[in-house]
Amino acid sequence: MDSIEVAGGREFLARLEHGKDWRAQIETFAEREGVDSAVFFGLGAAQDARIMFYDQDEKEYEPVEFDEPLEVASLVGNISWLDGERFAHTHATFSRPDGSTAAGHLDRATVFAGELYVRTFETTLERTHDEVTELDLWPLS
Amino acid sequence: MDSIEVAGGREFLARLEHGKDWRAQIETFAEREGVDSAVFFGLGAAQDARIMFYDQDEKEYEPVEFDEPLEVASLVGNISWLDGERFAHTHATFSRPDGSTAAGHLDRATVFAGELYVRTFETTLERTHDEVTELDLWPLS
Amino acid sequence: MDSIEVAGGREFLARLEHGKDWRAQIETFAEREGVDSAVFFGLGAAQDARIMFYDQDEKEYEPVEFDEPLEVASLVGNISWLDGERFAHTHATFSRPDGSTAAGHLDRATVFAGELYVRTFETTLERTHDEVTELDLWPLS
Numbered sequence: 001m002d003s004i005e006v007a008g009g010r011e012f013l014a015r016l017e018h019g020k021d022w023r024a025q026i027e028t029f030a031e032r033e034g035v036d037s038a039v040f041f042g043l044g045a046a047q048d049a050r051i052m053f054y055d056q057d058e059k060e061y062e063p064v065e066f067d068e069p070l071e072v073a074s075l076v077g078n079i080s081w082l083d084g085e086r087f088a089h090t091h092a093t094f095s096r097p098d099g100s101t102a103a104g105h106l107d108r109a110t111v112f113a114g115e116l117y118v119r120t121f122e123t124t125l126e127r128t129h130d131e132v133t134e135l136d137l138w139p140l141s
Numbered sequence: 142m143d144s145i146e147v148a149g150g151r152e153f154l155a156r157l158e159h160g161k162d163w164r165a166q167i168e169t170f171a172e173r174e175g176v177d178s179a180v181f182f183g184l185g186a187a188q189d190a191r192i193m194f195y196d197q198d199e200k201e202y203e204p205v206e207f208d209e210p211l212e213v214a215s216l217v218g219n220i221s222w223l224d225g226e227r228f229a230h231t232h233a234t235f236s237r238p239d240g241s242t243a244a245g246h247l248d249r250a251t252v253f254a255g256e257l258y259v260r261t262f263e264t265t266l267e268r269t270h271d272e273v274t275e276l277d278l279w280p281l282s
Numbered sequence: 283m284d285s286i287e288v289a290g291g292r293e294f295l296a297r298l299e300h301g302k303d304w305r306a307q308i309e310t311f312a313e314r315e316g317v318d319s320a321v322f323f324g325l326g327a328a329q330d331a332r333i334m335f336y337d338q339d340e341k342e343y344e345p346v347e348f349d350e351p352l353e354v355a356s357l358v359g360n361i362s363w364l365d366g367e368r369f370a371h372t373h374a375t376f377s378r379p380d381g382s383t384a385a386g387h388l389d390r391a392t393v394f395a396g397e398l399y400v401r402t403f404e405t406t407l408e409r410t411h412d413e414v415t416e417l418d419l420w421p422l423s
Contacts, residue, residue: 103355
């Protein structure tokens with residue numbers, strides 16, 4: 001496991017805006033506050049969601065759409081640079097009225113309500129292409 | 142996304158007490174330590190659980206009961222004031238012996254065992270009624 | 283709920299190594315950096331996984347194997363001492379191409395890709411046997 005020690009920067013509590021996209025809001029926040037690396041976690045509810053499954057053989061993301069109201073049981077992610085923009089890498093676990101779940105790599109979701117903790121670091125992290133996984137990963141080594 | 146920058150306060154590691162309610166214990170802790178805002182995450186196991194699904198059309202919580210032993214795969218939440226009391230807004234993901242899951246907004250759960258990280262802030266946060274969602278949200282704007 | 287106040291130590295961002303075991307990598311990291319207590323959360327993908335369900339009556343862990351590619355929707359855990367070694371207590375929520383999930387106490391998983399935030403504390407925590415649950419818990423009281 002490659003790791004870097006980071007110095008804690010700023011901390012934020014945030015409320016996601018109803019009716020707008022979950023991930024885009026985090027990225028707009030990151031842009032506004034000049035966040036060059038951060039982690040976050042949170043919870044809430046969404047009106048719909050699109051998650052992506054990365055096919056580890058084909059090396060392609062496949063979308064799955066959920067057009068239904070969902071609780072956001074867990075939202076975990078981080079912020080770093082990707083292709084010249086701030087990218088919020090976000091994984092979510094959703095649940096339905098009977099408690100059943102769906103989860104994965106979050107592409108988009110319409111916020112019903114959401115609460116987030118964000119911790120930034122005094123480090124600039126930029127993702128680079130990884131040849132083994134064909135994903136954009138942190139170059140920590 | 143509305144956000145406030147917060148100054149980190151105190152940090153705690155906690156062990157939930159066997160046989161008692163999960164959320165009530167967090168709120169008792171918050172009261173004892175004078176926590177006016179915090180975030181937490183953790184893991185463990187429960188003897189049973191009641192989660193609530195918020196009906197986004199009817200604007201009402203509907204309960205779902207799980208009367209079975211469950212792992213707590215993820216527990217994410219925050220502490221703020223609501224109606225004059227400290228409230229632990231808590232979302233949980235549970236799992237069963239075959240790995241299948243249930244998740245949602247946690248109302249109550251009998252602890253089997255649990256471990257929690259709590260980070261407090263030097264900010265007093267009080268929830269207020271939001272007219273759009275009819276939920277009690279942070280007034281961050 | 284028993285709790286101890288802890289002083290924050292060091293913070294790390296980490297990238298899990300492709301093809302190697304998830305939990306073992308965290309423990310090797312903890313050993314290398316001399317971590318005596320920490321919490322972590324993260325996300326990623328795994329090539330397979332073994333989770334354990336603790337039978338609350340029999341007081342035994344039962345394994346469940348997943349021999350399939352999985353997204354890691356959430357990974358939550360902590361590091362403390364157990365039987366003279368650093369132990370990464372880790373709970374994970376996984377998802378499949380259709381978004382369906384599996385979750386629990388993580389024994390092992392082959393990393394496809396993974397990103398982790400680790401926060402250490404200036405405290406040495408060692409698990410001790412708990413007679414009620416027959417688990418090894420933090421002696422916080």
